[in-house]
Amino acid sequence: MKFEKGFTVCTPRSGRNFLMSTLGHSTNIFWHDCAVGKVERQKLLNQQGCVVWITGLSGSGKSTLACSVGRELHSRGKLSYVLDGDNLRHGLNKNLGFKPEERTENIRRVGEVAKLFADAGLICIASLISPYRKDRDACRSMVPDASFIEVFMNMPLEVCELRDPKGLYKLARAGKIKGFTGIDDPYEPPLNCEIEIRQKDGICPAPCEMAGQVISYLDEKGYLHAH
Ligand SMILES: Nc1ncnc2c1ncn2[C@@H]1O[C@H](COP(=O)(O)OS(=O)(=O)O)[C@@H](OP(=O)(O)O)[C@H]1O
Numbered sequence: 001m002k003f004e005k006g007f008t009v010c011t012p013r014s015g016r017n018f019l020m021s022t023l024g025h026s027t028n029i030f031w032h033d034c035a036v037g038k039v040e041r042q043k044l045l046n047q048q049g050c051v052v053w054i055t056g057l058s059g060s061g062k063s064t065l066a067c068s069v070g071r072e073l074h075s076r077g078k079l080s081y082v083l084d085g086d087n088l089r090h091g092l093n094k095n096l097g098f099k100p101e102e103r104t105e106n107i108r109r110v111g112e113v114a115k116l117f118a119d120a121g122l123i124c125i126a127s128l129i130s131p132y133r134k135d136r137d138a139c140r141s142m143v144p145d146a147s148f149i150e151v152f153m154n155m156p157l158e159v160c161e162l163r164d165p166k167g168l169y170k171l172a173r174a175g176k177i178k179g180f181t182g183i184d185d186p187y188e189p190p191l192n193c194e195i196e197i198r199q200k201d202g203i204c205p206a207p208c209e210m211a212g213q214v215i216s217y218l219d220e221k222g223y224l225h226a227h
């Protein structure tokens with residue numbers, strides 16, 4: 001019997017029903033449910049698991065915002081975890097470079113990890129350039145119940161380039177880094193983000209102000225309490 005796309009209910013000799021599936025390169029794999037589910041974990045933590053996905057150019061302030069939000073949530077007794085693109089490339093994603101298909105795989109993996117953290121009941125804050133719209137949209141569609149909150153760091157390239165804390169724009173302009181986002185690799189701004197952080201009268205909001213914008217959104221949408 002077909003259950004849903006890719007899944008078949010099978011009843012082996014034990015008599016217990018399993019969902020058997022074929023996904024990607026994996027065949028004959030089974031989904032095992034556990035007694036404690038997301039709802040119970042969320043009650044324990046008094047919060048709703050979700051993914052706050054911060055996207056923007058290098059130097060736009062993604063990591064700064066991610067850490068400020070994490071600190072503010074911690075001070076309110078809420079459990080969060082930051083998945084930072086640069087940091088994950090030191091471990092989980094160290095076999096990936098910056099070719100388009102490698103960035104796509106980078107985003108896919110982080111999307112899957114973020115989905116697990118959200119299922120664990122945490123407020124998962126992912127901060128990656130994630131320059132391609134289709135990759136971000138794929139992550140959005142992985143997370144259930146519309147609990148994917150896309151935050152666009154809408155900082156002009158000139159501001160990011162002026163900051164250049166790691167000297168990477170300088171290297172990219174000198175042709176010493178190829179395929180640098182915003183210079184010779186595209187950044188596709190979101191069309192449907194939940195939150196946009198931008199300059200006001202040519203001034204970037206302070207980190208605590210940017211974090212306040214995200215925290216207010218989470219509070220208004222009920223993520224900071226169990227339902
Ligand atoms: N070619 C190229 N383009 C953009 N960025 C580069 C590149 N090479 C190295 N770096 C450094 O890698 C950090 C971005 O990693 P991400 O995993 O967030 O990138 S991506 O989402 O896969 O595009 C990025 O960190 P942030 O400055 O924090 O964004 C850079 O430090």
Ligand SMILES: Nc1ncnc2c1ncn2[C@@H]1O[C@H](COP(=O)(O)OP(=O)(O)O)[C@@H](O)[C@H]1O
Nearest residue numbers: 058059060061062063064163165204205206207
């Ligand atoms: N709101 C802000 N106002 C002024 N400077 C900022 C702000 N946010 C970040 N910065 C500075 O900009 C630089 C890049 O920030 P960072 O968080 O590392 O960006 P990203 O993670 O997008 O590369 C850092 O030097 C940081 O101190």
